[in-house]
Amino acid sequence: xxxxxxxxxxxxxxxxxxxxxxxxxxxxxxxxxxxxxxxxxxxxxxxxxxxxxxxxxxxxxxxxxxxxxxxxxxxxxxxxxxxxxxxxxxxxxxxxxxxxxxxxxxxxxxxxxxxxxxxxxxxxxxxxxxxxxxxxxxxxxxxxxxxxxxxxxxxxxxxxxxxxxxxxxxxxxxxxxxxxxxxxxxxxxxxxxxxxxxxxxxxxxxxxxxxxxxxxxxxxxxxxxxxxxxxxxxxxxxxxxxxxxxxxxxxxxxxxxxxxxxxxxxxxxxxxxxxxxxxxxxxxxxxxxxxxxxxxxxxxxxxxxxxxxxxxxxxxxxxxxxxxxxxxxxxxxxxxxxxxxxxxxxxxxxxxxxxxxxxxxxxxxxxxxxxxxxxxxxxxxxxxxxxxxxxxxxxxxxxxxxxxxxxxxxxxxxxxxxxxxxxxxxxxxxxxxxxxxxxxxxxxxxxxxxxxxxxxxxxxxxxxxxxxxxxxxxxxxxxxxxxxxxxxxxxxxxxxxxxxxxxxxxxxxxxxxxxxxxxxxxxxxxxx
Amino acid sequence: xxxxxxxxxxxxxxxxxxxxxxxxxxxxxxxxxxxxxxxxxxxxxxxxxxxxxxxxxxxxxxxxxxxxxxxxxxxxxxxxxxxxxxxxxxxxxxxxxxxxxxxxxxxxxxxxxxxxxxxxxxxxxxxxxxxxxxxxxxxxxxxxxxxxxxxxxxxxxxxxxxxxxxxxxxxxxxxxxxxxxxxxxxxxxxxxxxxxxxxxxxxxxxxxxxxxxxxxxxxxxxxxxxxxxxxxxxxxxxxxxxxxxxxxxxxxxxxxxxxxxxxxxxxxxxxxxxxxxxxxxxxxxxxxxxxxxxxxxxxxxxxxxxxxxxxxxxxxxxxxxxxxxxxxxxxxxxxxxxxxxxxxxxxxxxxxxxx
Numbered sequence: 001x002x003x004x005x006x007x008x009x010x011x012x013x014x015x016x017x018x019x020x021x022x023x024x025x026x027x028x029x030x031x032x033x034x035x036x037x038x039x040x041x042x043x044x045x046x047x048x049x050x051x052x053x054x055x056x057x058x059x060x061x062x063x064x065x066x067x068x069x070x071x072x073x074x075x076x077x078x079x080x081x082x083x084x085x086x087x088x089x090x091x092x093x094x095x096x097x098x099x100x101x102x103x104x105x106x107x108x109x110x111x112x113x114x115x116x117x118x119x120x121x122x123x124x125x126x127x128x129x130x131x132x133x134x135x136x137x138x139x140x141x142x143x144x145x146x147x148x149x150x151x152x153x154x155x156x157x158x159x160x161x162x163x164x165x166x167x168x169x170x171x172x173x174x175x176x177x178x179x180x181x182x183x184x185x186x187x188x189x190x191x192x193x194x195x196x197x198x199x200x201x202x203x204x205x206x207x208x209x210x211x212x213x214x215x216x217x218x219x220x221x222x223x224x225x226x227x228x229x230x231x232x233x234x235x236x237x238x239x240x241x242x243x244x245x246x247x248x249x250x251x252x253x254x255x256x257x258x259x260x261x262x263x264x265x266x267x268x269x270x271x272x273x274x275x276x277x278x279x280x281x282x283x284x285x286x287x288x289x290x291x292x293x294x295x296x297x298x299x300x301x302x303x304x305x306x307x308x309x310x311x312x313x314x315x316x317x318x319x320x321x322x323x324x325x326x327x328x329x330x331x332x333x334x335x336x337x338x339x340x341x342x343x344x345x346x347x348x349x350x351x352x353x354x355x356x357x358x359x360x361x362x363x364x365x366x367x368x369x370x371x372x373x374x375x376x377x378x379x380x381x382x383x384x385x386x387x388x389x390x391x392x393x394x395x396x397x398x399x400x401x402x403x404x405x406x407x408x409x410x411x412x413x414x415x416x417x418x419x420x421x422x423x424x425x426x427x428x429x430x431x432x433x434x435x436x437x438x439x440x441x442x443x444x445x446x447x448x449x450x451x452x453x454x455x456x457x458x459x460x461x462x463x464x465x466x467x468x469x470x471x472x473x474x475x476x477x478x479x480x481x482x483x484x485x486x487x488x489x490x491x492x493x494x495x496x497x498x499x500x501x502x503x504x505x506x507x508x509x510x511x512x513x514x515x516x517x518x519x520x521x522x523x524x525x526x527x528x
Numbered sequence: 529x530x531x532x533x534x535x536x537x538x539x540x541x542x543x544x545x546x547x548x549x550x551x552x553x554x555x556x557x558x559x560x561x562x563x564x565x566x567x568x569x570x571x572x573x574x575x576x577x578x579x580x581x582x583x584x585x586x587x588x589x590x591x592x593x594x595x596x597x598x599x600x601x602x603x604x605x606x607x608x609x610x611x612x613x614x615x616x617x618x619x620x621x622x623x624x625x626x627x628x629x630x631x632x633x634x635x636x637x638x639x640x641x642x643x644x645x646x647x648x649x650x651x652x653x654x655x656x657x658x659x660x661x662x663x664x665x666x667x668x669x670x671x672x673x674x675x676x677x678x679x680x681x682x683x684x685x686x687x688x689x690x691x692x693x694x695x696x697x698x699x700x701x702x703x704x705x706x707x708x709x710x711x712x713x714x715x716x717x718x719x720x721x722x723x724x725x726x727x728x729x730x731x732x733x734x735x736x737x738x739x740x741x742x743x744x745x746x747x748x749x750x751x752x753x754x755x756x757x758x759x760x761x762x763x764x765x766x767x768x769x770x771x772x773x774x775x776x777x778x779x780x781x782x783x784x785x786x787x788x789x790x791x792x793x794x795x796x797x798x799x800x801x802x803x804x805x806x807x808x809x810x811x812x813x814x815x816x817x818x819x820x821x822x823x824x825x826x827x828x829x830x831x832x833x834x835x836x837x838x839x840x841x842x843x844x845x846x847x848x849x850x851x852x853x854x855x856x857x858x859x860x861x862x863x864x865x866x867x868x869x870x871x872x873x874x875x876x877x878x879x880x881x882x883x
Binding site: 423424425426427428430431443456457458459460461462463464465497498499501503504505506507508509511521522523525527528 | 560561562563564565566567568570571617618619644645648650651652653654656659662664692694695696697698703706741743745751753755795796840867868869871
């Protein structure tokens with residue numbers, strides 16, 4: 001899975017690695033998120049990734065105002081109604097995570113998240129989440145590299161679940177298998193059938209070959225497709241053997257192969273094999289770097305470019321359909337399995353999808369972040385599309401209908417513009433046993449950009465506090481957060497007056513006024 | 529020839545006195561009264577008070593236990609009153625009061641005021657799911673006494689009984705409640721009749737008012753919150769003059785908050801000034817109007833841009849109609865007012881029966 005990170009702090013792995021040499025110790029448990037908490041509902045619309053299987057879905061979300069990540073999970077009932085009910089979702093806040101989450105994978109009831117290397121001074125911290133009835137439990141650990149290995153880049157870039165084990169793409173170290181039932185962690189170098197336990201990894205003594213860096217992986221049946229810069233390997237999880245028979249040959253004469261970046265194998269034996277490849281393309285007499293999506297021909301043992309765009313993710317549906325998430329949106333293709341180019345399908349069309357989303361949710365240009373297909377039967381399933389404005393879901397069947405309709409799985413409902421609908425979230429502000437700094441956020445949506453003032457008053461309409469005064473806010477359909485005008489880290493009230501003193505329990509009123517004449521009033525109950 | 533009211537120098541003396549007091553109050557900066565305990569006690573009660581912008585403390589015609597217990601000494605007979613009010617943003621009032629004489633010098637008054645929001649809607653939970661409709665409920669009871677000291681003076685005492693109920697916890701879409709009760713807060717009042725046409729009064733309200741909440745939270749947890757109401761001091765005046773040869777009553781209240789609930793001086797005191805008129809051009813029909821709750825605090829002098837940007841006031845009007853055709857001594861009072869946010873209008877209609 002290669003999801004798009006939109007607003008993460010950029011702490012590079014290598015910098016952290018060097019900075020923390022000598023600090024890293026072997027830990028079996030880490031306190032990654034000390035202030036974790038779980039609850040009901042979906043905690044944010046800013047969905048970074050979506051994963052899961054037919055029984056359970058997980059989304060990873062970014063909670064901007066609190067500067068932290070959360071996961072939301074649902075036991076999938078197989079219908080969009082259950083997905084849309086907030087109470088069917090469990091949420092789990094990861095606490096303040098200041099750096100990237102690289103990848104997540106779900107298998108056997110467990111969700112694994114791998115963080116940026118050396119997060120909290122530890123190499124490869126990993127968070128394991130399991131669903132237990134109405135709660136989500138967590139277990140934090142690192143992969144447990146020896147101290148002297150920390151000068152290598154051991155970033156766990158990607159993770160997959162195959163054959164009762166999680167596999168991590170760990171750069172200089174290679175492929176790491178974590179068998180959580182036997183609590184063993186082993187390192188495999190591409191091409192070598194032998195392995196070493198992670199805590200005995202020789203580090204620099206292994207003289208890692210940069211061309212054998214494991215930069216990505218993907219599951220295919222009982223195999224792991226492993227990506228190194230110059231080659232795609234097939235690692236058998238049954239006998240731990242490596243197959244290097246997939247060539248790196250490009251059939252397009254105007255393209256020069258630079259390196260593999262990702263691989264997308266279609267489920268099933270001899271299925272379609274796609275890859276995102278970095279190439280040099282000759283344009284106006286000079287070679288320029290570009291990315292292509294290429295299809296592999298097993299008979300001719302070469303790759304053929306099918307799409308010259310930056311591809312973020314690919315998901316496969318039944319009937320040799322596949323869905324491609326690119327910088328321009330989402331498209332559907334169908335493959336004939338012959339050595340000819342794939343055909344673009346009209347059932348999912350980027351412009352139609354954009355128009356639909358704009359019309360229904362006042363979201364002009366959602367940033368699509370991830371794509372996931374959940375098969376329910378051999379010919380039906382769900383296509384899930386994550387975006388910075390919620391998750392969208394389409395029921396898929398083969399052969400497909402003429403038109404595919406997306407539904408939105410989204411906590412934050414659209415708010416009518418022109419301040420015709422405003423409210424405080426939550427409307428009852430009490431001290432939270434987990435979060436004494438509980439606060440309420442003012443939800444509103446302007447019809448056009450304006451300067452906004454928000455004030456809170458008590459029962460006698462005496463001014464309690466000015467929340468914002470003449471602050472510029474965008475209309476929801478003009479780039480506002482979640483299709484609204486609310487700026488969640490500014491438009492909030494914690495129940496204190498202008499002197500910082502907690503107000504008395506009671507009903508309070510707020511007024512949202514603008515310099516374009518739109519205004520609204522609402523109520524908040526405070527008892528904290 | 530009788531002097532017109534604006535030709536009376538004492539009027540200007542009183543006005544100047546109130547202004548000086550106001551400036552004293554305002555010398556220390558912006559208000560912290562907003563959001564303090566007992567905000568629900570500050571709106572005006574009764575239609576006559578609403579019509580005259582809350583300038584009703586000097587010598588109220590009815591509802592004296594609320595406004596000024598000492599005023600009962602100057603009423604003849606008994607006064608029974610009741611009314612309902614609908615205010616902006618769903619706030620609602622309803623009251624009943626009875627005042628009677630216990631010869632020779634004592635008067636007693638009882639009143640009960642409901643105030644709250646019975647339709648507290650548009651509340652959402654943390655996940656933006658709409659909650660069931662809830663309500664905010666308060667009851668304020670007052671037992672008031674007045675003692676007739678002389679033909680010019682009387683003193684009054686009010687004992688408060690207060691109840692509040694708030695929605696505080698959420699289970700699914702259901703909202704649960706917490707409540708608190710307080711008995712024993714005092715109101716103290718004094719009236720001095722300067723002349724036949726001029727009455728002055730001082731009312732100290734909510735002395736020792738304290739409410740302790742046990743706030744029910746989710747998962748069976750609870751929290752204790754104590755709130756102490758800031759006592760208020762009101763200086764009031766009622767002057768009877770004439771306009772177009774018809775009686776004109778000019779009333780003025782200045783309500784100041786100088787101390788917190790523990791009687792420590794407020795760091796930032798504030799006052800509100802209200803003034804109103806009642807013109808009795810017709811015997812049956814009195815016209816009332818006023819300008820109320822003009823906020824006076826330090827921002828007026830020090831940060832007038834901010835002060836003007838949120839300058840609160842209320843414009844009020846109303847009438848009193850004699851219903852003697854129906855029953856002698858009955859008057860119908862109606863008041864209408866803007867609110868300070870311009871979110872809507874407040875209205876109140878009362879019936880008073882003097883018998």
